[in-house]
Amino acid sequence: MQCPFLNRFGANYLRNYAEILYQSYGIFCPVISKTIHTNNEKKLSPLSPIPFSVKSTRSYSTKRYSVDTTLADYDVRSDNDNAIDTANENSTFPYEKFFNEQILKKKKDHSYRVFKRVNRLAGDGLFPHALEYSSQSERPITVWCANDYLGISAHxxxxxxxxxxxxxxxxxxxxxxxxxxxxxxxxxxxxxxxxxxxxxxxxxxxxxxxxxxxxxxxxxxxxxxxxxxxxxxxxxxxxxxxxxxxxxxxxxxxxxxxxxxxxxxxxxxxxxxxxxxxxxxxxxxxxxxxxxxxxxxxxxxxxxxxxxxxxxxxxxxxxxxxxxxxxxxxxxxxxxxxxxxxxxxxxxxxxxxxxxxxxxxxxxxxxxxxxxxxxxxxxxxxxxxxxxASEEGRELRSLHQRNVSYLKNLLLREGFPVEDTPSHIIPIKIGDPLICTQISNMLMEKFGHYIQSINYPTVARGQEKLRLAPTPFHTFEMMNALVTDLKKVWDKLELSTNVPLTPNGCMFCRNESCWHQDNCPDLECGIPNCPRLELSVAA
Missing domain, CATH: 3.40.640.10 (Type I PLP-dependent aspartate aminotransferase-like (Major domain))
Known part of the structure; x- marks a missing residue:
């Protein structure tokens, strides 16, 4: 019968730290404790053979419990570490299984990211168009979400x-x-x-x-x-x-x-x-x-x-x-x-x-x-x-602000839940990661508009959105077509435009009694599973 305690540890761990385990926990074992009593009577040195199936390769002080390290210094397996199987000495951590489980978690909460296959174009008169390959066939699209705000990369x-x-x-x-x-x-x-x-x-x-x-x-x-x-x-x-x-x-x-x-x-x-x-x-x-x-x-x-x-x-x-x-x-x-x-x-x-x-x-x-x-x-x-920095730059900024204002007002006029913003960024609040991704995919596949869905961890859960960034080179005709096609997608998915632009309670933990409300001021708030703690690392 295998020892229910030692069975939790790998062979390499036992080989390296057997003496520590023996000295620290042997007294609690009904089998080992008898040998400890015998060894104490014989003044057994810790370097002597011990009744484990492995031998220590380290030297420690001969005084009991006076060793140059403790169990706390080593990575002792926790009770939650169920993935480790050490039934035999050839077992190793199931890395690939662990990796797949982490990916599956992202897919289940719809925060798993699938990158669009897009080649932007910079030829004369081609910006802000691109070629898209997600469907395995090349097709032209219009890009609405890039941060090349003024198209200067194509200048x-x-x-x-x-x-x-x-x-x-x-x-x-x-x-x-x-x-x-x-x-x-x-x-x-x-x-x-x-x-x-x-x-x-x-x-x-x-x-x-x-x-x-x-x-x-x-x-x-x-x-x-x-x-x-x-x-x-x-x-x-x-x-x-x-x-x-x-x-x-x-x-x-x-x-x-x-x-x-x-x-x-x-x-x-x-x-x-x-x-x-x-x-x-x-x-x-x-x-x-x-x-x-x-x-x-x-x-x-x-x-x-x-x-x-x-x-x-x-x-x-x-x-x-x-x-x-x-x-x-x-x-x-x-x-x-x-x-x-x-x-x-x-x-x-x-x-x-x-x-x-x-x-x-x-x-x-x-x-x-x-x-x-x-x-x-x-x-x-x-x-x-x-x-x-030149006059040309000032003209580009003026056209840019004009187009931002035009598209923002057009979206608001049609009742889309546009978040109020004084800048050039136009966020459309969706609040659901799956729906946000569906809108993005339909706009691309059916109408050739590329607007990437913004999901966790880039934004907090419940704050999923479409983020538009029109440039000076998006024409009024292009913006009119975008809004028309967005309405078709909205109707197809039977979406409401009545999306609250601010959540109830805390933006991050959704606790209505949380005093943080709109923005979490303390990353150490102690709220269990607070997404803000994850967001601060992963965004």
Missing amino acids: PNVKNAVKEALDIHGSGAGGTRNIAGNSLHHERLERKLADLHQKEAALLFTSCFVANDSTLFTLAKLLPNCHIFSDSGNHASMIQGIRNSGVRKHIFRHNDVNHLRVLLQQVDKVTPKIVAFETVHSMTGAICPLEELLDVAHEYGAITFIDEVHAVGLYGDHGAGVGERDGVLPKMDIISGTLGKAFGNIGGYIAGSSSLIDMVRSYAAGFIFTTSLPPTVVCGALEAINIL
Whole structure:
């Protein structure tokens, strides 16, 4: 008969830690306890053979229980770990079964993602069209949901800049900027970004996710006894940097200046503090009260970290974002932005004082140990920024805002549940992941409109939506056709337009008695299975 206790552990575990098990738990075993009594009488050394079927390969102190480690230091199997089968020593963890179970969970709650197979087109007059291959046959579609907000990726000057850089410098950067060299193109782009945001310096990253994560982590770890104050609606990249830093964090309600003030008052003014938030929220389209947040942060001795990812290129006289539009660039301490949305390329950056940028450059692992952006991307982005800072850029922004207003009003006139937003993002509230996906699929398959459904974990459960982002190149005819076809899909699925734009109770836990209500200000609220805790990691 196999031992019901030892049967829970694998052969390798027993081989390595048998002596610890023997010393710690043998006394409770009706068989082993007898040998312990005998061994104590004979003053048995722990290095002597023990009545297990395996031998320890480690040396421990000869004093009973005085070992150089304890069971707590090792990964002892929990009661919930039912997937592990250690009936024989050849058993291993059923990895593939576990992976499939995790996928099945996503499919059951309709949050499993199936990527559309889409090749965007950038030829003359083709943007914002694309070719779609999900049905195994090529067919043309119109894209309504991309973040290439101004179509600058298809601009002939940007494409030419990329082509010239490819011919001269090749396709890759060759490594990190420390190893492969610091190209003049990188330096020129950083100077341009610093000037754009009226800062002393800027630093390029491979993405804005890396820029946010690395910068917040590095600052928080280096500033002594730092506290971070984070907007509850912040992007996952900011949350990850804050969480990984391990410093004290305080979550204020989304865009709530008064709540931020209350939290800041609880920390000594001389204590280093970072207030982190976004200007334009990517899913709701909300725009923060920027100057008020900046003023409150500085009043209590904090520096500010502002994510302008969904604003750069789109707002301000030169496309520097909401900060430029509102005339508060000098008040913004650290600005993060992306080259991958309105600037039509890929990559991220931060801008700030020269000493701050140099410190991040010197300490941030996400910058130091990552291959730098290739010259094609850097040259294309530089040209895009120049275009959007010019008169042509101002004309594009004007057309963009006109089209956003037209489509939004058309949808509202037809009774669709459009969430109120002051920005260029148009969210249509659905509130059900399966229905949201069905609408997206029908629009694509039957009418050739690509609008990706936005489900958990990008948004909280119950906040599923269609997210539209019309560009200056979507014509009135195209927008009229979209709304007409959307109505057909709505009728086909027998949907109501009476969708509540705000949920009952807490946005994340759906508990009507929860005081969080619209936005969860505390990621450590302790509510069982709170989706906000998952969202903060997975979004």
